[in-house]
Amino acid sequence: MTGWRDRRILELFGIEVPILQAPMAGAQGSQLAVAVSEAGGLGALPCALLSPARMDAEMDAIRAATKKPVNVNFFCHAPPHADTARDAAWRAALRPAYEALGLDPQMPLGDANRAPFDATFCALVEKWRPEVVSFHFGLPETALLERVRATGAKIIASATTVGEAVWLEQRGCDAIIAQGYEAGGHRGIFLTNDVAMQPGTFALVPQVADAVKVPVIAAGGIGESRGIAAAFVLGASAVQMGTAYLFCPESSISPLYRGALAEARDDSTALTNVFSGRPARGIANKIVRELGPLSPTAPEFPLAGAAIAPLRAASEQAGSTDYMQMWSGQAARFGRAMPAGKLTKTLAAETLALAR
Amino acid sequence: MTGWRDRRILELFGIEVPILQAPMAGAQGSQLAVAVSEAGGLGALPCALLSPARMDAEMDAIRAATKKPVNVNFFCHAPPHADTARDAAWRAALRPAYEALGLDPQMPLGDANRAPFDATFCALVEKWRPEVVSFHFGLPETALLERVRATGAKIIASATTVGEAVWLEQRGCDAIIAQGYEAGGHRGIFLTNDVAMQPGTFALVPQVADAVKVPVIAAGGIGESRGIAAAFVLGASAVQMGTAYLFCPESSISPLYRGALAEARDDSTALTNVFSGRPARGIANKIVRELGPLSPTAPEFPLAGAAIAPLRAASEQAGSTDYMQMWSGQAARFGRAMPAGKLTKTLAAETLALAR
Numbered sequence: 001m002t003g004w005r006d007r008r009i010l011e012l013f014g015i016e017v018p019i020l021q022a023p024m025a026g027a028q029g030s031q032l033a034v035a036v037s038e039a040g041g042l043g044a045l046p047c048a049l050l051s052p053a054r055m056d057a058e059m060d061a062i063r064a065a066t067k068k069p070v071n072v073n074f075f076c077h078a079p080p081h082a083d084t085a086r087d088a089a090w091r092a093a094l095r096p097a098y099e100a101l102g103l104d105p106q107m108p109l110g111d112a113n114r115a116p117f118d119a120t121f122c123a124l125v126e127k128w129r130p131e132v133v134s135f136h137f138g139l140p141e142t143a144l145l146e147r148v149r150a151t152g153a154k155i156i157a158s159a160t161t162v163g164e165a166v167w168l169e170q171r172g173c174d175a176i177i178a179q180g181y182e183a184g185g186h187r188g189i190f191l192t193n194d195v196a197m198q199p200g201t202f203a204l205v206p207q208v209a210d211a212v213k214v215p216v217i218a219a220g221g222i223g224e225s226r227g228i229a230a231a232f233v234l235g236a237s238a239v240q241m242g243t244a245y246l247f248c249p250e251s252s253i254s255p256l257y258r259g260a261l262a263e264a265r266d267d268s269t270a271l272t273n274v275f276s277g278r279p280a281r282g283i284a285n286k287i288v289r290e291l292g293p294l295s296p297t298a299p300e301f302p303l304a305g306a307a308i309a310p311l312r313a314a315s316e317q318a319g320s321t322d323y324m325q326m327w328s329g330q331a332a333r334f335g336r337a338m339p340a341g342k343l344t345k346t347l348a349a350e351t352l353a354l355a356r
Numbered sequence: 357m358t359g360w361r362d363r364r365i366l367e368l369f370g371i372e373v374p375i376l377q378a379p380m381a382g383a384q385g386s387q388l389a390v391a392v393s394e395a396g397g398l399g400a401l402p403c404a405l406l407s408p409a410r411m412d413a414e415m416d417a418i419r420a421a422t423k424k425p426v427n428v429n430f431f432c433h434a435p436p437h438a439d440t441a442r443d444a445a446w447r448a449a450l451r452p453a454y455e456a457l458g459l460d461p462q463m464p465l466g467d468a469n470r471a472p473f474d475a476t477f478c479a480l481v482e483k484w485r486p487e488v489v490s491f492h493f494g495l496p497e498t499a500l501l502e503r504v505r506a507t508g509a510k511i512i513a514s515a516t517t518v519g520e521a522v523w524l525e526q527r528g529c530d531a532i533i534a535q536g537y538e539a540g541g542h543r544g545i546f547l548t549n550d551v552a553m554q555p556g557t558f559a560l561v562p563q564v565a566d567a568v569k570v571p572v573i574a575a576g577g578i579g580e581s582r583g584i585a586a587a588f589v590l591g592a593s594a595v596q597m598g599t600a601y602l603f604c605p606e607s608s609i610s611p612l613y614r615g616a617l618a619e620a621r622d623d624s625t626a627l628t629n630v631f632s633g634r635p636a637r638g639i640a641n642k643i644v645r646e647l648g649p650l651s652p653t654a655p656e657f658p659l660a661g662a663a664i665a666p667l668r669a670a671s672e673q674a675g676s677t678d679y680m681q682m683w684s685g686q687a688a689r690f691g692r693a694m695p696a697g698k699l700t701k702t703l704a705a706e707t708l709a710l711a712r
Contacts, residue, residue, distance in 0.1 A: 196626040
């Protein structure tokens with residue numbers, strides 16, 4: 001596909017369409033990544049919820065299905081501090097929800113299963129050599145980062161402020177994802193935890209583009225061709241879209257979640273920490289409203305999620321979205337239930353048509 | 357000036373440049389409005405802090421200085437309920453700040469001086485017949501609105517969600533200001549008070565443009581030509597810019613405020629209710645951080661402002677921005693200290709150059 005004036009990201013990653021599919025842990029695997037990459041965009045495999053064995057299998061599936069570049073994504077949060085008093089306060093806060101769903105508020109819990117990037121995952125990066133490796137919540141320690149760089153992978157990461165973008169560029173990132181306030185899922189915020197100061201996409205993208213020399217990938221509230229074209233006008237060289245791809249058959253979200261997304265409007269979401277301990281944008285349902293959206297009681301990321309997991313499962317089993325985790329950005333309204341490859345090509349064609 | 361593809365707002369208001377100067381009560385008067393209107397944009401006179409006599413004098417000054425269209429802006433909040441317990445709790449919360457500035461925490465207070473649109477102001481609209489009348493916080497009662505309409509004024513108002521935009525269109529607004537989360541000053545929010553759900557400009561503008569038939573004016577985080585051009589791509593027919601005009605010599609803000617704006621970055625502001633009782637975006641200084649940014653104690657709009665006024669005055673007199681009210685959007689970084697007429701023409705020329 002030709003016609004893109006700014007080809008920096010296309011050439012950096014070796015792709016044809018300047019659309020990155022946002023890695024969405026828990027909502028997709030290799031199938032979505034393959035479909036987007038095959039269509040000329042950059043598909044992504046989110047590894048935050050995968051075991052090393054599962055990541056290995058997913059990479060095997062991707063490499064078997066496409067020869068196109070792929071992005072492999074990791075969280076790189078610091079391991080949390082255990083805090084039994086806070087855990088107990090959290091369980092006490094969740095007691096009414098447990099009781100509403102007929103669950104034992106004292107039931108034993110599993111682990112909060114979001115693992116940061118480590119030497120084991122790094123060895124798998126060295127094995128599979130993904131063309132792009134992306135990080136959320138900053139960057140891993142220098143030795144691991146250098147090992148990733150040595151594989152030849154292009155390294156990108158999310159910035160939620162100009163300060164974070166400059167920090168990432170100084171540490172050698174090849175491109176910066178400018179993640180505006182509108183974005184669904186976890187905010188990449190890592191230099192502070194002050195979400196009240198987070199800039200929206202419209203303000204963030206041009207200020208990041210002015211502050212760094214590397215190309216900028218705009219994310220947050222981009223749902224269709226007008227958004228893609230506008231991101232370019234603001235100074236981006238590509239966009240990253242997540243929510244739009246949740247509507248595709250290749251995403252693994254439940255029918256209930258799919259139904260809630262189809263009804264989501266511009267003001268249906270909020271930044272909440274109740275599901276994981278870190279702020280993330282999702283549909284504001286009963287649990288978000290009752291405990292948050294931002295709860296001072298929620299344990300440190302990812303520990304808050306352990307006591308939430310039984311609620312989420314029971315809620316879905318009961319056919320209710322009340323206690324489910326349903327990440328979404330503010331542009332879900334534009335979602336189209338279309339195969340991911342077709343969606344990627346359609347968005348590209350519509351954007352080029354708009355620019356003409 | 358020619359070259360604007362979307363001429364809906366230009367023709368509706370009879371202006372030449374699709375840039376509206378945002379009305380900024382307390383920060384500007386007729387001088388800024390005249391400069392912008394003379395340059396082909398739409399200047400605005402904010403009346404929320406003016407007495408009827410003062411509004412009359414300002415309109416006299418505007419009509420003497422320009423024959424171009426002007427926008428006259430009013431707040432139309434419901435009068436607050438007196439709540440002496442809440443007032444007392446608020447004064448108690450402010451006690452440390454009063455003591456830090458050497459003020460008596462029990463000193464008598466003036467009135468919170470933001471007046472809603474009423475029959476007296478309406479009579480002045482009938483006298484001066486401004487070409488555009490804009491409202492913030494919804495619309496006035498039907499009888500007053502009909503009197504405004506009968507003057508021939510085009511009526512516009514702020515929407516912070518698609519729901520508010522549709523509500524305003526149904527009541528006959530001639531255009532809708534889509535005010536994104538990034539915007540400085542008071543949020544126009546009026547159908548709910550849930551600021552956690554407010555969409556950013558990037559998500560809001562196209563969704564409003566799809567939902568209403570009248571033209572859309574994008575506001576929030578628009579600081580320079582890339583923002584103006586991007587707003588058009590998203591579906592807007594014009595933009596409204598506030599913070600950019602605060603840098604002009606025609607704004608009446610203090611040197612301290614001007615200095616703080618010059619240093620403001622993408623993440624320097626927060627939505628706060630501490631200055632008035634309603635959420636508004638301003639630079640996050642000491643008082644915003646200590647009491648807010650969103651305080652559950654702050655009395656209803658505009659009552660919270662009465663006890664804040666002495667702090668603001670004393671802070672400024674002491675040469676400190678710590679307790680000052682400094683409204684700003686998230687794109688202050690793009691501010692240029694340029695006369696408002698020149699700024700308007702420069703922004704227009706730069707936007708047209710970008711589009712070519």
